[in-house]
Structure formats: structure tokens, C-alpha cells
Amino acid sequence: MDENQQDDPVDPLTGLPARTVGGLWAPPGTFASGGRGSKLFSGGGTRATVVSSVSTIVVLGILVAIFLLAPGARAVEHAFFNPTDMWQSFIGNPKKGYYSVGAAIWLNIRMFLVAEVLILALALLIALIRQSAGPALFPIRILTTGYVDFFRGVPLILVIFALGLGIPALSLPFVSSQPDVVYGVAALVLSYSAYVSEVYRAGLNSVHRSQVAAARSLGLSQGTSLRYVVLPQAVRNIIPPLLNDFISLQKDTALVGTLGVIEANKAADIYSETVFNFSSFTVAAILFLILTIPLARFTDRLIERDRRRRLAGGTR
Numbered sequence: 001m002d003e004n005q006q007d008d009p010v011d012p013l014t015g016l017p018a019r020t021v022g023g024l025w026a027p028p029g030t031f032a033s034g035g036r037g038s039k040l041f042s043g044g045g046t047r048a049t050v051v052s053s054v055s056t057i058v059v060l061g062i063l064v065a066i067f068l069l070a071p072g073a074r075a076v077e078h079a080f081f082n083p084t085d086m087w088q089s090f091i092g093n094p095k096k097g098y099y100s101v102g103a104a105i106w107l108n109i110r111m112f113l114v115a116e117v118l119i120l121a122l123a124l125l126i127a128l129i130r131q132s133a134g135p136a137l138f139p140i141r142i143l144t145t146g147y148v149d150f151f152r153g154v155p156l157i158l159v160i161f162a163l164g165l166g167i168p169a170l171s172l173p174f175v176s177s178q179p180d181v182v183y184g185v186a187a188l189v190l191s192y193s194a195y196v197s198e199v200y201r202a203g204l205n206s207v208h209r210s211q212v213a214a215a216r217s218l219g220l221s222q223g224t225s226l227r228y229v230v231l232p233q234a235v236r237n238i239i240p241p242l243l244n245d246f247i248s249l250q251k252d253t254a255l256v257g258t259l260g261v262i263e264a265n266k267a268a269d270i271y272s273e274t275v276f277n278f279s280s281f282t283v284a285a286i287l288f289l290i291l292t293i294p295l296a297r298f299t300d301r302l303i304e305r306d307r308r309r310r311l312a313g314g315t316r
Helices: 046-069 073-080 083-091 101-131 135-153 156-170 180-206 209-217 222-259 264-275 279-314
Strands: 019-021 024-026
Touching: 046 073, 073 279, 083 101, 083 264, 083 279, 101 135, 101 180, 101 222, 101 264, 101 279, 135 180, 156 180, 156 222, 180 222, 209 222, 222 264, 222 279, 264 279
Parallel strands: none
Antiparallel strands: 019 024
């Protein structure tokens, strides 16, 4: 063995090999170790797994005990967690005056998918206009800046009311005769495009100017440099925050029900007003969780992968 070769540092608690980052010792599984990151229940060996599992069970047990021992526990259980009402609200029964929450969630999904595509396109256009430096586009830059400031400042529910109630009242040909769901999706697009355009701008600004200079020195035009050099890097940097915005978008589709659209939350509301039980809202909440939790975990995975990539690039 080479006399100059040093043994890897060892974690004094677990006896497992540790890593060093920047010359500092870090046990495996910690943030500084640069490994695959912390796990949900196991980040430091068997001892950490046992401790985290026990603490999780204790916390959950305390929460369940607080609920069961509360004076109104039985009333809340009957009002929000009645198995019969949960099943009836899920399958629906139009003959009795209420709709299926399970079927209505598909409208939320369709609104989300349509709005997401339109938001990505409109927000990118707004971001590119605001990033432009041409004097001829100055009036348009002023308009897009006002657009972003307005729709970021006005609550989404008010935008939905303004479009869903105001546009039909204008009695415009074709425009004022659209279904309520169209106005709801339009409100989502207008509001979220303002937020997403700022995410795009942050991604565009994260690309170093030297990248553009290098592309132009190779003979690429400004448009070609933007398409093949700047945008791919910018989009890669903003995928995690974009996904976080779309998690919120999936939930906010429920606000379209205020216009009378029978989506999951509206169907749950109709059921509760028909049978005087709130278990339908629990069903709607579970369905939204089924939709949003996988996307949230996927976002966490992308963030962790990006962190490992940046850490690996910084330690080379």
C-alpha cells in the first residue's frame, strides 16, 4: 500500500465509512455527504431507522389519541368519515339529486391538462417579451409588465368571477356563449401565466451570458442561440419550481366550481347539501391527494437529482 494513501474516515457512531466534502468530515446519508440524500426513514444506518420509525409511530399515535379522546370525536367521525356516505358520494346517484365525486374528478384532470399546456406557451411568450431589449418592443414590454403585476396581485377567485360572470354579460358574439368551464380554464391560464412567466425569466437569467456569446461566435443567430442554447438550459433549471406551480394548479381547478361547473369539489358540495353530511368532502380531498402526491414526490426526486448533479460538478 502507498504510504501516502489515507484510509477513508469512519463514522464514530455507526462504524461506517464517511465522506468528505471540501475537506470536512460528513457521515453517510447526511446532506453534506453528497450521497443520494436523506431517505424518508433511513438516513444514518439501523439506529437511525429504528429511531425515526419509533418517533413516527409515537407522533401518529398521539394524533389518533387526541382525535379519539376529543368530546366531539364521534360526531366528527359520522360527519366526515362515514363509510356509507363516502361510498355513495363517490359513485353518485343523479336520481336522488347528487353527482358522483369520482366521475367529477375527471373534469378537474381535463381542466388541469388543458390549462397547463396553455400556461406553458403563454408564460414563455411573456417571459421572452420581458427579456427582449429591442426598442420597438418597449410598449409591449410595458403591457406585459402590467399584465404580470395585475394577475399576480388579484386573487384567482376574483379572476374566475370576473370572467365567468362578466364576459357572458357583455353579450359578445361567440365569446359570451361559451360554457362556464371555458371561462374557468381561461381564468386559470391568465392567473398562472403571470407566475410561471417569472419562473421562466429566472431560468433565462440563470444561463450565463458567455453561453450566448459562444453561440453567436459560432455563427448562430440570436433566435437560434435562444432555441438551442439558452432555452434548454433554462428549462432544465426551472423544472422543479414549474412542477410545484402545477401542483397548486391541480388543486385550484376546484375553484372553477364556483361558476356552477360540476367538478369534484362542487359534486361534494351538492352531496353534502342533499344528505347533510360532509363525508363527500373527505372523498374529494382523498382524490386530490392521489393526484398531487405522486407529482410532489416526482418534484422532490428531480430537485434531489439536480442537487447531486450540481454537487458532483462542484467537487470535480
